[in-house]
Amino acid sequence: MLNSKIKIALFFGGRSAEHEISLLSARSIYTAFDKKKYDIFPVAIDKKGFFINLEKSKKILLSDKKQVPASANKSILTKELLEFLELKVDLVFPVLHGPFGEDGKIQGFLETLDINYIGCDLSSSAVGMDKAFMKQIFAYNNIPQAEFEIFNKSDLEKKSKKEVFASFSAKFGIPFFVKPANMGSSIGINQVKDFKSFVKALAEGFKYDLKLIIEENIAARELESAVLATNTGIKVSTAGEIISENDFYDYQAKYEDQKTKLIIPAPVSPTTAAKIKEISINAFQAIGALGLSRLDFFVDEEKEVILVNEINTMPGFTKFSMYPLLFKDMGISFSEILDSLVKISLKRDD
Structure with a gap:
């Protein structure tokens, strides 16, 4: 075999307000992929939804640009890029946060083209994105949450x-x-x-x-857990705690404020830690999630309160992001996370 590497198209950018975060996540993921095992092909999407050609996409990813420059294309997906995705790629990793990426739209597009991809499918992505549907499904499954x-x-x-x-x-x-x-x-x-x-x-x-x-409003500590589905079962990370000086863990606290503290592992009792893991699996399964998700919790141990705030089906992978950091604390490296996601995604064809 001339090249036995798995070929992965890494989608980033996109139409949502989380466009810039997607670039940061994609850069971290690109670096973490083991290039001895994988050929990674960055595919940029500008804010209007136009796909950028491979050569320009790679330059954008490897630059320090904060967003994908607008494309001059008149079609969303060029013929050359479509043929590349259909014929030369084993897998797509849609590292797209928010609407038009995390809500089932790109997943449905890939399914229509019969292209395999990493992460939750159309329905679980849509439910995870729409907090109204998510909360109604959580309520039906007796998963504790705020009013x-x-x-x-x-x-x-x-x-x-x-x-x-x-x-x-x-x-x-x-x-x-x-x-x-x-x-x-x-x-x-x-x-x-x-x-x-x-x-x-x-x-x-x-x-x-x-x-x-x-x-x-829930006056409680803010904790997060990471879920990784593998070919041998579901792994849940240790919980991590977020301490923000803002009124709540907002966009600035997540990506810009150097004063936000991430405490891994979170100082909680073994009982609380076990309950967070149990609820994480229940919530993950309730929406039919696949591959990966991050769960956000409100926790007050004195009042014995553990509430799910939300599930995120394509969590951030920036240097500030909890998802890879939580598994790192368990001895699972970023590269090993990616290996697991690739394996379970390719198994979909079995």
Whole structure:
């Protein structure tokens, strides 16, 4: 055999507000892949959804650019790139966070072309992305979570903002949270402390989605766990704790604030650690997840509270990201994580 390496197309960029995070994740993943085992072909996608050719894509990935430059293409996917994906690639790794990447759209596109890929499938990606569906499925499966309500933009035609604010503040107390249903990396999330901040939170939330999640404020520690499905079963990492100086673990705290502390492993009792692992597996299976996910928790050991905040079906892989760091603490390297994801993804064809 002239080349027995597995050929992987690494998608990055994309149309969502998490475009920049995708570049950071893809750069880390590209570096971590064992080049003795894999040929990695970066495939950039600009903010309008146009795919960039392979030569330019690699230059972009290996540069320090914060986003994919706009393409001059008139078609989303060029004929040459389509033929490359269909005929010369064993696997696609869609390292795309948020809408048009983590919500099932790119997964459905790849399935239509009969191209294998790493990560959750169309349905589990869609459920994991849409917090309304996710929370309803968690509720059905008795997975503990904060009290919430789904609020659509059309609901403002029935009640005034003051009436809606009064209703939510009576139900959840002050403060409470407003979140776009379909967004990640804490983008568009706001803590509501009064009517003025509620109006601002609605305006920002509706920039990203026509459906919002209104959720009670949980005064608790923020912990995360990582899930990796392998050919021999499901592995759950030790839990890690996030300590942010901001009001909550927002976008700035995740990717820009050097003051945010990541404590791995989190100082919790063996009972709490075991419960987090049990809930992680239950949540992972509840949405039918495949390959990988990260679970976010609210934990108050004194009150014996362990609540799932959300599941992320394509977690970040930046130098600040918990997913690879949690497994590193267990002695599982970044490269070994990628090896496991490749193996279980290729097994789909069996």
